[in-house]
Amino acid sequence: MITIYHLAQSQSDRVVWLMEELGLPYELEWFERGEDMLAPPEYCALHPMGTAPTIRDGDLVMAESTAIVQYIAHRYGDGRFTLAPDHPNYPDYLYWLMFNNNAQTSFLVNLAIQATGITAANENLAKTTQRRQEGLYKQLDARLGENPYLAGDEFTLCEIMAMTNLTALPAFGGRTIDDLPNAQRYIERVSQRPAYRKAMGIAGPTAPRPAP
Amino acid sequence: MITIYHLAQSQSDRVVWLMEELGLPYELEWFERGEDMLAPPEYCALHPMGTAPTIRDGDLVMAESTAIVQYIAHRYGDGRFTLAPDHPNYPDYLYWLMFNNNAQTSFLVNLAIQATGITAANENLAKTTQRRQEGLYKQLDARLGENPYLAGDEFTLCEIMAMTNLTALPAFGGRTIDDLPNAQRYIERVSQRPAYRKAMGIAGPTAPRPAP
Numbered sequence: 001m002i003t004i005y006h007l008a009q010s011q012s013d014r015v016v017w018l019m020e021e022l023g024l025p026y027e028l029e030w031f032e033r034g035e036d037m038l039a040p041p042e043y044c045a046l047h048p049m050g051t052a053p054t055i056r057d058g059d060l061v062m063a064e065s066t067a068i069v070q071y072i073a074h075r076y077g078d079g080r081f082t083l084a085p086d087h088p089n090y091p092d093y094l095y096w097l098m099f100n101n102n103a104q105t106s107f108l109v110n111l112a113i114q115a116t117g118i119t120a121a122n123e124n125l126a127k128t129t130q131r132r133q134e135g136l137y138k139q140l141d142a143r144l145g146e147n148p149y150l151a152g153d154e155f156t157l158c159e160i161m162a163m164t165n166l167t168a169l170p171a172f173g174g175r176t177i178d179d180l181p182n183a184q185r186y187i188e189r190v191s192q193r194p195a196y197r198k199a200m201g202i203a204g205p206t207a208p209r210p211a212p
Numbered sequence: 213m214i215t216i217y218h219l220a221q222s223q224s225d226r227v228v229w230l231m232e233e234l235g236l237p238y239e240l241e242w243f244e245r246g247e248d249m250l251a252p253p254e255y256c257a258l259h260p261m262g263t264a265p266t267i268r269d270g271d272l273v274m275a276e277s278t279a280i281v282q283y284i285a286h287r288y289g290d291g292r293f294t295l296a297p298d299h300p301n302y303p304d305y306l307y308w309l310m311f312n313n314n315a316q317t318s319f320l321v322n323l324a325i326q327a328t329g330i331t332a333a334n335e336n337l338a339k340t341t342q343r344r345q346e347g348l349y350k351q352l353d354a355r356l357g358e359n360p361y362l363a364g365d366e367f368t369l370c371e372i373m374a375m376t377n378l379t380a381l382p383a384f385g386g387r388t389i390d391d392l393p394n395a396q397r398y399i400e401r402v403s404q405r406p407a408y409r410k411a412m413g414i415a416g417p418t419a420p421r422p423a424p
Contacts (some may be wrong), residue, residue, distance in 0.1 A: 038340060048347035049314070050340075060303055064314065066307035074297035085286035089271055094279035102261070102276065105317045108337065112324035115334035123325035125320065128250060130263075135260035200369070 002072065003027045003056040005046055007039050009205045011065060011100075011164050012053030015179055017067050017199035017202050018160050022077040028203065030210055065103060069157045081156045089152040096150035096158040099140065103165040106133035107174045114173060137175055137183075144182035148189070167191075214284065214328045215239045215268040217258055219251050223277060223312075223376050224265030229411035230281050230372050234289040240415065244423055276311060281369045301364040304344055308362035308370040311352065315377040318345035318410045319386045322337050326385060349387055349395075357393035360401070379403070 002019070006012045006028050006045035019026045025035050028144055031043045047063040054063045083093040109129045118126045140162075143150060150158035166187055170176040177183040190196060201207055214231070218224045220239050231238045243255045256262035259344040266275045274280055285294050295305040321341045330338045352374075355362060362370035380400055382388040389395040402408060413419055 015316070036336060038336060044343065049344050050347055051344060057303075062303055062307060064307055064310045066313075067310050070306050071303045075302065079297070083307045085291070090287065091279070092275055093281050095274060095276055098279050101278075101310070101313045101317070105313070105320060108317060108321045108341075110322050111322050112334055112337055115337065116328035116331060119328060122324055124248060124250060125324055125327065129320075131256065132261050132263055134393045135262055135378035139260035165301075 001025055001027060002076075003029060003042065004203075005029050005031065005052070005054045005056070006203050007031045007033065007052035008207070009033075009168070010039075010052040011056065013199060013203040013205075013207075014065055014070060014160050014164055014201040015053045015055060015072070017163075017196055018072055018081075018157075020195035020199045020202075021160070022073070022080060023104070024072070024076055026185070029208075032209065033113070052076055066097060066161060069181075070097075073157055075129060081154075081160070083154070083156060084152055090170075093151040093156055093158060096140075096143070097156075097161055099136065099150065100161040100165055102136055103169070103175075106136070107169055107172075111173060133175060136155065137177070139179075141180035141182045144186045150152055155190075155193075163187070163196075165189060177210070213237055213239060214288075215241060216415075217241050217243065217255065217264070217266045217268070219243045219245065219264035220415070220419070220421065221245075221380070222264040223253075225411060225415040225417075226277055226372050226376055227265045227267060227280060227284070227361075228415040229375075229408055230284055230369075232411045232414075233372070233405070234285070234292060235285070236288055240422075244421065264333055278309060278373060281372055282309075282411035285369055293366075293372070295363055295366070295368060305363040305368055305370060308352075308355070309373055310370075311348065311362065311370065312373040312377055314344070314348055315374075315381070315386075316347070319377070319381055319384075323385060343384075345387060349389070349392060352387075353392035353394045356398045362400075367402075367405075375399070375402060375408075390398050 004026055005016045031040060034040045039050060047054045048065045049060055051063050053068060054064050055068055073080060083090050106129050113122055113126050149155050150162060166177055166183055216227045216238055226335055244251060246252050251262060259266045259273055261275045263275050265277050265280060269279055285292060295302050318341050325334055325338050361367050378395055
């Protein structure tokens with residue numbers, strides 16, 4: 001049985017979502033952020049990186065959700081929601097599976113820059129980060145204008161990875177999708193999935209802390 | 213035939229390395245950075261993100277090296293240097309394949325913070341980034357004290373992805389590995405591979421620009 005160490009509110013809700021999509025059992029351990037809004041020491045002690053999500057599977061403790069979702073889908077889900085190397089859309093699948101990491105990098109660098117403003121010392125980094133983020137988000141919107149899902153016709157792990165960036169990051173200073181109509185329709189469509197609704201009710205941004 | 217759009221000096225040398233390891237033919241198109249040290253407009257025009265590496269394979273133009281190396285190894289390399297889902301070390305493979313993206317995120321956020329110094333506005337981000345980076349690098353050193361390669365006994369794409377961070381980023385303000393003896397021995401060992409030496413001679417940090 002996989003244990004999901006859930007940091008509320010965080011990206012760890014996507015692992016709950018995947019388990020619900022796959023119909024797999026799991027245990028949820030709930031951690032609240034400290035008064036400084038950071039993960040508490042008990043959470044950071046789970047894994048060397050101290051990041052959410054972190055899961056346990058027997059002796060294995062694993063962080064980094066791009067790795068976690070592939071591990072679960074291939075090891076316990078018969079490869080559901082993944083595309084095989086001979087699938088025509090395999091390169092799209094691999095590329096969009098990395099949207100989260102690319103979007104997060106831009107988000108965090110922008111946060112650091114916004115904290116102090118653009119100066120001569122960080123203007124090159126600000127410029128490349130802005131270019132990269134704008135290119136990526138507009139590419140996403142164009143992609144979703146031509147395909148129902150990021151990898152193409154099928155719902156895949158790319159959705160599991162991308163939704164948090166599109167739905168939750170704007171409240172923390174991340175890029176909004178107000179100018180991206182296809183991304184907006186995509187969120188509406190994907191968020192109607194029963195497993196998504198169930199998972200967000202359990203571990204999403206507004207989910208209540210479970211009774212002890 | 214795959215075309216590698218090589219931005220000198222950049223992470224795009226890892227795609228050259230992979231092609232040499234697999235013994236696959238490729239074309240290399242060489243781009244120099246501008247006087248501002250950024251990728252030139254011609255490079256940024258290749259792909260929406262404007263990042264290196266970018267490759268072309270027929271009609272497909274692809275960025276994001278974590279995706280690119282898996283695409284090439286699975287589509288053209290019979291899955292060499294990858295681990296299958298039923299391999300005992302599959303979770304290690306997936307996790308360490310993401311070392312590059314995690315290390316790069318910390319590197320870029322730290323660059324942004326170093327440009328202006330730590331203030332009340334960015335101290336939480338500085339703290340979490342430092343914790344994440346230190347945890348990750350020390351986990352890497354511990355891992356390499358017990359295994360010859362990041363995924364375990366076998367050389368995999370994890371090496372192709374990780375080497376740039378360990379060898380080239382310190383010159384740009386990235387974390388050094390002076391205090392990580394196992395990582396130092398790993399670099400020595402991996403950098404003796406004939407394909408690595410050949411690739412670095414063609415596209416590495418000190419490779420000469422090819423004659424036009």
